[in-house]
Amino acid sequence: MYPRTGRRTVVGKTYKLPVVVSGAGRADAYVDRKRREVALIAECLASPPEIVPVSSVASAIETKFKLAGVLRAERSLQSWAITETARPETQRWRSGAYRFSFGYQRADLHVEGPPIYDAIDAAGARVRQRTVYTGSGMSAIAVVVAALVRVHGNVEVHAARGCYGETRELLDSLRRQVTIEALTARRATASPARNTFRVLLIDSAVSRGFADYRKPSTSDIDAVLFDTTCFWQRSSRIRLVVAWALRAKLPVVLVRSHAKLDSLGIEYGRLGSIVFAWRASDESSRGLPTLIRATEDSVRLYGVAAIPAHFPPFTGTDDYRKCSAARTAAIIRSTRRMARGLSARLGGKRTVRVFQHALYLALAPGKEMALGDVKRAAGALCDALEKQGLPVKHAGSFGFDFVAVEWFFDAILRRNVIRIAGADLPAGVIDTIVDAIVTWWSQHRMSAQPKLPAAVVTTARTATL
Numbered sequence: 001m002y003p004r005t006g007r008r009t010v011v012g013k014t015y016k017l018p019v020v021v022s023g024a025g026r027a028d029a030y031v032d033r034k035r036r037e038v039a040l041i042a043e044c045l046a047s048p049p050e051i052v053p054v055s056s057v058a059s060a061i062e063t064k065f066k067l068a069g070v071l072r073a074e075r076s077l078q079s080w081a082i083t084e085t086a087r088p089e090t091q092r093w094r095s096g097a098y099r100f101s102f103g104y105q106r107a108d109l110h111v112e113g114p115p116i117y118d119a120i121d122a123a124g125a126r127v128r129q130r131t132v133y134t135g136s137g138m139s140a141i142a143v144v145v146a147a148l149v150r151v152h153g154n155v156e157v158h159a160a161r162g163c164y165g166e167t168r169e170l171l172d173s174l175r176r177q178v179t180i181e182a183l184t185a186r187r188a189t190a191s192p193a194r195n196t197f198r199v200l201l202i203d204s205a206v207s208r209g210f211a212d213y214r215k216p217s218t219s220d221i222d223a224v225l226f227d228t229t230c231f232w233q234r235s236s237r238i239r240l241v242v243a244w245a246l247r248a249k250l251p252v253v254l255v256r257s258h259a260k261l262d263s264l265g266i267e268y269g270r271l272g273s274i275v276f277a278w279r280a281s282d283e284s285s286r287g288l289p290t291l292i293r294a295t296e297d298s299v300r301l302y303g304v305a306a307i308p309a310h311f312p313p314f315t316g317t318d319d320y321r322k323c324s325a326a327r328t329a330a331i332i333r334s335t336r337r338m339a340r341g342l343s344a345r346l347g348g349k350r351t352v353r354v355f356q357h358a359l360y361l362a363l364a365p366g367k368e369m370a371l372g373d374v375k376r377a378a379g380a381l382c383d384a385l386e387k388q389g390l391p392v393k394h395a396g397s398f399g400f401d402f403v404a405v406e407w408f409f410d411a412i413l414r415r416n417v418i419r420i421a422g423a424d425l426p427a428g429v430i431d432t433i434v435d436a437i438v439t440w441w442s443q444h445r446m447s448a449q450p451k452l453p454a455a456v457v458t459t460a461r462t463a464t465l
Helices: 029-042 057-078 118-122 137-152 165-173 210-214 236-247 288-302 318-346 371-387 427-443 454-464
Strands: 007-010 013-016 093-095 098-101 110-112 127-134 155-159 178-182 197-203 223-227 252-257 272-279 352-354 360-363 392-394 403-410 415-421
Touching (some): 029 318, 118 127, 118 236, 127 137, 127 288, 137 155, 137 165, 137 197, 137 223, 137 272, 137 288, 155 165, 165 178, 197 210, 210 236, 223 236, 236 252, 236 272, 272 288, 318 352, 318 360, 318 427, 360 403, 371 403, 371 415, 371 427
Parallel strands (some): 155 178, 155 197, 197 223, 223 252
Antiparallel strands (some): 007 013, 098 110, 127 272, 352 360, 360 415, 403 415
C-alpha cells in the first residue's frame, strides 16, 4: 500500500491511489492475509512503498488491483523495446523468479523458474520433468492433444462425465482422430490392439467422483493427462495422482491455467503450463521425449507461446506460497459456507449444485432456461447484489477476492445454470451475500417447477422405472 501521500508517477502520469488506514482493534485473519498479499505485490515495484494494513473488503480489492496495474505499467515501460520480433539487449530477461531467453516471436522461448509442483520432486530422484509454458490453460491442453495426434495418429481419451466444457469441446472437434470413452472400470485385455494411444484424462473441474480415475485398469492406459487448474499447486490430490501414475509406470502430463488460483486474485496475465513427469526406466515412457518435442513444435506452429510480461513477478517465494495457500483455503471455506446456507434455504441438492474442488457452486433454476435467458438472469442477479454494495461482480472465472457470478452449463444435469464462485471474504460478508441471493432467487421465483400434464408425468415415471 502507498503511504498517505498516495502519489506515484508512471509513464509520465500521476495516479492517486486510495489511502487505507487500519482500524484501532487487532487486525483479523482476513485483514492480515490482504496485508501480506498487498506487500508481496508492492515489493515488486522499483521503489517499494510503505505498507499500511487495509481496513475493509472494498479497500483490499481496490488496492490490490491498482497496485497490479501500476506494476504492469512499470514492467511495460521497462520492456517497451521488446516487441514480438525484437530481442532484448541482454541475453536473458527476468521477471521475479523467472528467467527468459527467446528469439523471433518467442517461438524458442526458454523459461527457467521455480518448480510448479512439489509432488514431482517428492516422487523420487529418478523422476524426470520438463516444463513448457503457454499463453493460457486451454492452449496448454490443446497443444498436448495436438502433439498426441501428431505422434500417435489415433488417440482414445478416457474421461469422467462432467469434465471441463471447453476441454470436451476441443476433443469433440478432433473426433476423426480422437475418441472419447467413459471413465468406467474395465478388465485389462491380454493383447490389446495397439493402433490407438490411450490417455486417461483426470480433470480437477469435475463436480464429483474425482477419485474415479482409479477405475480403469492401468494396463488399459498409455499415459495420464491431468488438468490441475482447480487445485492449489501443492494440493495433496495432485501428489496422490502423480504418485499413483508413476507407481503404475505411466508418464503423467500436468496442464494448468495460472490465471485462476496462482495470481493472488488479480489475473495478472494469461498463462498456462505443461509439466511432463516420467521415469526413463519405464517402458511406457520411452516415447515421451518425442511427445515433448512435438508439443514444443505445436506451441511454435500455433503461436501460443507464453508472454514474459504475464509471469507474475511476486510468485516463486516461500512468502508467496504461504499467502496463496492461505487464500485458496479461505476461498474453499467461503464456498462451502455459501453452499450450506443456500442449500438450507433454497431446496438443497435439487437447487444447489456443489463441486468437489469447492471453488464454486451452481444454482439450478426449477425449469430449463435457454442460453439467452440464463445469461440475463446471471447478469440481473449480479446487478442486484452490486447495487447493495456487496463485493460481487459479473465474471466468468474464479479465484478472485470478490464473488463472481456467471452462467454455466452443467454437464451432469445437461442444463444451463448460474455459477457462483466463492471468494476470500470474511464470514459475515459471505452470510450477507447468501441472504441477498436467497431474496433475489425467491423474488424471481427461480425455484418454481413447471406444471406438467398428468399424461406427461406418467410417461416420465414409466421411463424412469
